[in-house]
Amino acid sequence: MEEAIETLPQHTCSWLKNRFTLYKHEDVWNSKDFLEGKLLAQQRFKADPSDIFLCSFPKTGTTWLKALVFAIITREKFNESTSPLLNTLPHDCILFLEKDLEKIEENRKNSFFPPINTHIHYHSLPKSIITSNCKIVYIYRNMKDVLVSYYHFARQIVKLQIEDAPFEEAFDEFCKGILNFGPYWDHILGYWKASLEKPEIFLFMKYEDMKKYPTTNVKKLAEFIGHPFTIEEEKAGVIENIIKLCSFENLSNLEVNKSGNHQAGKTQVIENRLFFRKAEDEEWKNYFTEEMIEKIDKLIDEKLGATGLVL
Ligand code: A3P
Numbered sequence: 330m331e332e333a334i335e336t337l338p339q340h341t342c343s344w345l346k347n348r349f350t351l352y353k354h355e356d357v358w359n360s361k362d363f364l365e366g367k368l369l370a371q372q373r374f375k376a377d378p379s380d381i382f383l384c385s386f387p388k389t390g391t392t393w394l395k396a397l398v399f400a401i402i403t404r405e406k407f408n409e410s411t412s413p414l415l416n417t418l419p420h421d422c423i424l425f426l427e428k429d430l431e432k433i434e435e436n437r438k439n440s441f442f443p444p445i446n447t448h449i450h451y452h453s454l455p456k457s458i459i460t461s462n463c464k465i466v467y468i469y470r471n472m473k474d475v476l477v478s479y480y481h482f483a484r485q486i487v488k489l490q491i492e493d494a495p496f497e498e499a500f501d502e503f504c505k506g507i508l509n510f511g512p513y514w515d516h517i518l519g520y521w522k523a524s525l526e527k528p529e530i531f532l533f534m535k536y537e538d539m540k541k542y543p544t545t546n547v548k549k550l551a552e553f554i555g556h557p558f559t560i561e562e563e564k565a566g567v568i569e570n571i572i573k574l575c576s577f578e579n580l581s582n583l584e585v586n587k588s589g590n591h592q593a594g595k596t597q598v599i600e601n602r603l604f605f606r607k608a609e610d611e612e613w614k615n616y617f618t619e620e621m622i623e624k625i626d627k628l629i630d631e632k633l634g635a636t637g638l639v640l
Contacts, residue, residue, distance in 0.1 A: 330365060330368060330369075331361075331365075334352055334354075334361055334364055334365065337352045337353055337354055338352070338353040339351065339352055339353075340353070340358065340507055342483075342502060342507070343498065344494055344495050344498035344499045344502065345483060345484060345487050345489060345494060346487070346489060346493065346494075348487035348489075349483065349486075349487055351507060351508070351509065352364050354367075354368075355450070355452065355453045356452075356515065357450050357453065357510060357511070357512075357515070358506065358507050358508060358509065358510070358511045358512075359509060359510060360509050362428075362593075362594040362595065362596070362597060363427050363428075363448070363509060363510070363594075366425075366426070366427030366428055366430070366594070367427050367449050367453060369427075369430055370426050370427060370430055370447075370449070370455050371453070371455050371456075373430060373434075374426065374430065374433070374455040374457065374458075375455075375457050376455065376457040376458040376460075376461040376463050377437070377442055377461065377463075378461045378462060378463065379442050379463075380442055380444075380445060380458070380461065380463040380464075381444040381445070381463065381464045381465075381466065381554050381555075382426075382444070382445055382446070382447060382454075382458060382463055382464070382465045382466070383395060383398060383423065383444055383445070383446040383447070383466050383468070384446075384447055384448075384449075384451075384465050384466065384467045384468075384520060385446070385448060385467070385468045385469075386448060386469070386475065386510055386513050386516045386517070387448055387475075387479060387482070387509060387510055388470070388475045388478035388479045388482060389468050389469055389470040389475055389536055390468050390470055390536040390539070391420075391446060391448075391468065392418075392419050392420065392580075392604045392605070393419075393536075393539070393575060393577070393580075393608075394446075394466065394468045394534070395419040395420060395422060395423040395446055396414055396419040396422070396574075396575040396580060397547060397550060397571065397575045398423060398444050398466070398550065398554060399413075399414060399419060399422040399423050400412060400414060400571045400574055400575055401547070401550065401551045401554065401556050401571060402443065402444070402554065402556050404556075404562075404567060404571065408570070409570045409571075409573065409574040412574060414574060414575070414580070415583060415585075416583070416584075416585050417585060418585060418586060418589060418591050418601045418604065419580070419604075420446075420591055420593075420604070421591065423443065423444055423445070423446050424436075424443070424445055424446065425445075425446050425447065426445050426446065426447040426449065426455075427447060427448065427449065428593060428594050433445060444466075444554065448510050448516075450510070450515065450516050450519050451516075451519030451520045451522075451523050452519050459523075462527065462530050463530070464530050464531075464532070464553065464554065465520065465523075465524075465530060465531050465532070466531075466532045466534060466550065466553065466554065467520045467524070467531060467532070467533050467534065468534045468535075468536060468539075469517055469533065469534075469535060469536065469638065469640070470535070470536035470537065470640075471536070471537060471610070471611070471613070471640050472513060472514075472625065472629055472640045473611075473613035473617060473622075473625060474609075474610065474611065474612055474613050475513060476499070476500065476503045476613065476625075477612055477613050477616050478606065479499075479503070479508055479509075480494070480496060480499045480616075481606055482603055482606075483499075483508070483509070484499075485600075485603050486597075486599065486603070496616055497621075500617075500621055500625075504624060504625065504628055512632075514628070514629070514632035514633055515632075517633060517636070517638065518632070518633065518636070520533075521533075521636050521638065532549065532550065532553040533638075534546060534549075534550065535638075537610055540610065543572045544568055544569070544572065547568050547571060547572055548568060551568075577605065577608040580605060581602075581605035581608075585601060586601045586602060586604070586605055587601070587602055588601075588602070589601040591604075
């Protein structure tokens, strides 16, 4: 597999001081480990119709969505003082198709089918996910904030200070779609188009709306994944407790998320704290010049205008 990957078009990111290489496969740019994970999943993964997928582009709120889903599906076993989320990174509570295939397969041998997370584009998903009509929760976020979030995440992964990682170059590459799992707009478009054909198996969740209306969104999420709240639970404040447990303020201040590490693949270890940065809306305003705003707004309009999704 490694040899085949080396024959693909490659791009080494100069804004990351050439410490990060991407490979283009099925019109998507990927780091080698994610691409290997995708190819392996395409070869081996067999979906069950009861599977639920949490699909996201990196930096759109994946960690938060995973925490919420985990808290929702385990609420009968744990509460906000006993939840494994208090001492486990959400990425280790809900597994990642591209990174954790063996553990996922182990679960299935034991007839255990918890929701699975993936960053894979819709057109590259293992075919059985599509043919089994598995339910898909899709989270998306303002494109400019995704870019800023990705900028910091990527530069910190390769251990670069802000002054050594020119934002303008990261911006240019993002607008060309060159970033891990890029282009972002194609990721959204793939899921959005599929949702037009089978609306009943999709739930689209917007990061900013989840923040604005957490109760409504968490209720909707719980219903969609087959774990609706009872009236008694609602009255007892279970929804609010889950929202609090999974809030940025709470998760980012837990010891595990401040000082722990995440094995993100065979060789890569990521500090947990990198998944919790600021979680602010419109932080992009501190980074974009007028010219950048004009360019990216045009791009958003061209690529996603027809979807009616407001980014
Ligand atoms: P910022 O970099 O803008 O702070 P992902 O989980 O897809 O990698 O996305 C990471 C982004 O989600 C980061 O955004 C991170 O701070 C934010 N985030 C992490 N946990 C969150 C939570 N519980 N609630 C809201 N946002 C969260």
